[in-house]
Amino acid sequence: MRIKRVIAKQINFPMGGDMWNPAMAFSAKEVVFVFVVTDNDIIGVGEIWSFYGSTRAVVDIINHDFAPLVRGEDPHFIERIRERIGGLAPIGTMEGVMMNALSGIDLALWDLRAKILNVPLYQLLGGYSDRVYTYASGGLYGRDKSIDDLASEVRGYCESGFSGVKIKVGGLPQRDDLERIAVTREAAGPDCRVMIDALHAYNVPEALSLAKKAQEHNIYWFESPVALTDTKGHSIVNKRSGIPVCANESLQGCRAFKNLIDQRAAEFVHLDLCVCGGITEGLKIAAVAEAHDLRISLHAANTVCLFSTSIHFAASVPNCDSVENHQVHRLLSDYAPIATMELQDGPYVSPLDMPGHGMEFLTPDFVDSLNKEIAEGLYESKK
Numbered sequence: 001m002r003i004k005r006v007i008a009k010q011i012n013f014p015m016g017g018d019m020w021n022p023a024m025a026f027s028a029k030e031v032v033f034v035f036v037v038t039d040n041d042i043i044g045v046g047e048i049w050s051f052y053g054s055t056r057a058v059v060d061i062i063n064h065d066f067a068p069l070v071r072g073e074d075p076h077f078i079e080r081i082r083e084r085i086g087g088l089a090p091i092g093t094m095e096g097v098m099m100n101a102l103s104g105i106d107l108a109l110w111d112l113r114a115k116i117l118n119v120p121l122y123q124l125l126g127g128y129s130d131r132v133y134t135y136a137s138g139g140l141y142g143r144d145k146s147i148d149d150l151a152s153e154v155r156g157y158c159e160s161g162f163s164g165v166k167i168k169v170g171g172l173p174q175r176d177d178l179e180r181i182a183v184t185r186e187a188a189g190p191d192c193r194v195m196i197d198a199l200h201a202y203n204v205p206e207a208l209s210l211a212k213k214a215q216e217h218n219i220y221w222f223e224s225p226v227a228l229t230d231t232k233g234h235s236i237v238n239k240r241s242g243i244p245v246c247a248n249e250s251l252q253g254c255r256a257f258k259n260l261i262d263q264r265a266a267e268f269v270h271l272d273l274c275v276c277g278g279i280t281e282g283l284k285i286a287a288v289a290e291a292h293d294l295r296i297s298l299h300a301a302n303t304v305c306l307f308s309t310s311i312h313f314a315a316s317v318p319n320c321d322s323v324e325n326h327q328v329h330r331l332l333s334d335y336a337p338i339a340t341m342e343l344q345d346g347p348y349v350s351p352l353d354m355p356g357h358g359m360e361f362l363t364p365d366f367v368d369s370l371n372k373e374i375a376e377g378l379y380e381s382k383k
């Protein structure tokens with residue numbers, strides 16, 4: 001069996017622009033799907049998140065540069081395919097959009113392999129658990145969103161079964177963010193995990209100052225407190241703030257994560273399979289974390305395809321703390337099997353018992369018809 005076709009397609013989901021985090025307002029969410037098709041028409045699907053012009057670059061890189069290297073290959077030889085692609089950038093440029101593109105190809109290849117072997121992805125990866133802890137991720141800033149709105153949002157998450165809630169900080173003056181943290185803790189109750197995510201908004205003194213005052217609210221983790229490139233800063237916050245750091249969803253490659261871990265810059269190793277280099281790289285990152293007795297957590301803020309893939313991945317490693325169950329960025333969840341995001345026994349989600357990651361609805365034709373709907377202003381779902 002050989003790979004006959006590789007194609008990347010982009011969708012720009014309209015998001016309205018009424019919600020934002022410390023880094024950006026969401027006027028659109030740009031997603032790339034990668035389809036890897038065998039000569040007997042089995043389709044593996046991968047996903048990428050990237051932003052603005054870089055998304056177009058990812059599509060171009062896959063369709064024009066990576067696809068010729070993948071066509072004709074045996075889909076079971078993922079490491080060899082990755083090495084061929086890596087040969088395009090022999091002197092260290094396999095980062096940024098190149099790595100995003102590679103991540104999407106890798107995810108598609110793993111889905112494809114599981115479909116060829118007719119097993120769910122988590123079983124192919126080596127199952128560890130049949131259920132995964134997820135937490136509700138939300139608490140974004142919003143136009144006309146009051147502190148009471150935040151409280152009722154958090155209460156809603158807890159009422160639906162979650163026992164962990166994450167909100168954004170760093171987008172308002174410290175006093176306002178501290179009020180948001182206090183209200184979140186009060187609404188969530190004493191036993192719920194409360195996590196805060198600054199999306200790199202602070203410098204070290206600002207992060208330490210916020211943490212000192214937030215500590216009384218028993219914060220489970222402080223995510224991405226300082227600049228992505230400031231590993232030493234993350235390390236200082238992790239060691240001195242009194243709140244364990246979770247970092248960093250935008251890092252790429254196991255060596256970058258090894259550096260983070262070597263400097264003890266996080267207690268929770270935070271990775272995104274669409275960004276870090278795919279499942280192949282994610283397994284290596286999880287193993288490095290395990291060797292240091294650290295747990296990983298999976299960032300998932302894109303479509304239901306990434307969520308499902310992340311659940312399968314998490315169910316296959318022994319040291320996974322959680323998967324992000326985003327309450328805003330859960331695009332295309334209406335199209336997936338209900339069980340994909342269904343909560344069980346509170347906050348747990350099980351991997352789908354279907355071949356691959358189970359997102360059968362995702363095909364090149366589906367993407368084309370959705371793009372037509374969006375272009376004609378007919379796309380309604382904001383999720």
Ligand SMILES: [Mg+2]
Pocket residue numbers: 197199223224249
């Ligand atoms: Mg984050």
